Amino acid sequence: MATLDWIVLSMTLTFIVVYGIWKTKAVDTMKGFLMGERDLKWWTIGLSIMATQASAITFLSTPGQAYTDGMRFAQFYIGLPIAMVILAVFVLPIYYRLNVFTAYQYLENRFDLKTRVFAALLFLVQRGLAAGITIYAPAIILSSIMGWSLSWTVLIIGAIVIFYTVMGGSKAVSQTQQSQMIIILSGMALAFIIILYKLPENIDLSNAMTIAGGLEKLNVLDFEFSWDNRYNFWSGIFGGTFLFLSYFGTDQSQVQRYLSGKSLTESRLGLLFNGLLKVPMQFMVLFVGLMVFVFFQFSKPPIHFNNVNLDELRTSKYEGELAQLQSNYDDVFDAKKIAMNELVAVEDKGSQQFITAKTKIQSLHAQENEIRTSVKGLIEQNNPSAETNDKDYVFVNFVVNYLPKGIVGLLLAVIFSAAMSSTSSELNALATTSMIDFYRRLYRKDEEDKHYLKVSKLLTVFWGLLALAFAAFASLFDNLIQAVNIIGSLFYGSILGIFVVAFFLKKIGGTQVFIAAVIAELLVLSIFAGVHLEVFNIAYLWLNAIGCLLVVFIALGLYYANIGKQGPPKIHYE
């Protein structure tokens, strides 16, 4: 990497951290540390919510998703604005009225202590695992593309995040996230403009979209329903709404962001800001990936985007087979490039000439994909434990090899910023939940505020070090990232079900919802086992809706069967 890129990268990250801490006044109370001074305006809340959700892997993986699978991933987010409105109407006023630190505190007042502890525990397990992955996932990609040490990359990201999260607490997290989101959005917009500029002279935006559409990459909406199709309109609008209700309404890493608002109005506006901008933002990130795809129709991409896999193969017994595949790949690429130019030269998009050129390109593209699949097969034969899916490497490969000096540093700062923004929220939320729902509630109830402040800082360091330790050992496990994502889908539905019952079914008591949540969780785990054993196939997104509905209906069943009935909950003041 050029010196200019190092300067841009380090200056950008230093500015974000220093500015974030400078804007945060001295924190001398536990409330100030965990919740900020509750003085944030809506735009800071909105950007903070977006920054928490968008991890580094979002900006590495999403363009690669568009490159390999087109724009249909945009459907994953179409339930989000609906969820934001539902939360703004029903959930936010309740959290504000009860003046809670965590979402789980509300469950004790509504139900009982065991339900609160159960939900808080599920959150700690999920987020504790995810925090390590949030650091590890971009570090493994950056280290293999840039040739950096994995351990140092993990350590640097983790150390910076722990530093400013401990220094300034929740407010420092929100302030840095505001700068991080501005850097992220500016960097992605700049990348988009440069990609367009780098396309051949005869390829404007319209032609680029014709090419992408010809290769079936502009399939943004798919109305065909299928249980096992992960991304279609119906799974997005129903499964997605449940997922985002659960994530934004019950996951403390998000709840904490909008509870830091100056007022209910500011928090509501922050959520709605996210509802308005999130879908266009994801579309833009996918569209950048789509333009990278078009760019690589004219500039030959590597036969496989993960350099480490390719280098291993070049020095293995499969070297000859790889060379043959590379030769075939070169021929197909040259033929496809000629066909692309023929396609864009045709003015009448409905003519037979256009259809013929399109069919030819589709055939050559299929051949290219077959060759790439064969290379993946060789990688697997050479090293059965190698990760052959290279889509996460597409965008960073393009950034490093094709963007001008200085911009590479800025785009790497985008990836680092995204990693740090989501990790800081996670550490802040983990510390808050372990302090409020466990330490202060169950262990030390009547200590001075100074004591709780000190322990909150120590808990932030503890979760940070645990995340670093987990990231350090992550490479020992196969498919860890996928495993953590699945764990999220397995638990979110039940947690959401508990909250839906809490908000909307006032007659149901703590024991009934607790039993329902345990049964629902066991059923969701059984469904997952059925999918895993290939008895049937359901996309993971649906598990959120299934888990939630199971809790609601089982709790209703218990209520009408008069099982697990208990008196009204005792209001618990903290």
Added chain:
Amino acid sequence: MSSSELPENDKPPMFKNWNQLYAFVLIMHAFILLLFYLITQAYS
């Protein structure tokens, strides 16, 4: 903050009431989905 201090009746900026703002968010979302549909139809 006690419940009496909650500014629940605050008006949102630029809109007469919260329902109008919620409707605006959902209508904008429907408009974005319409654009997605048109893009899909035009380039598929």
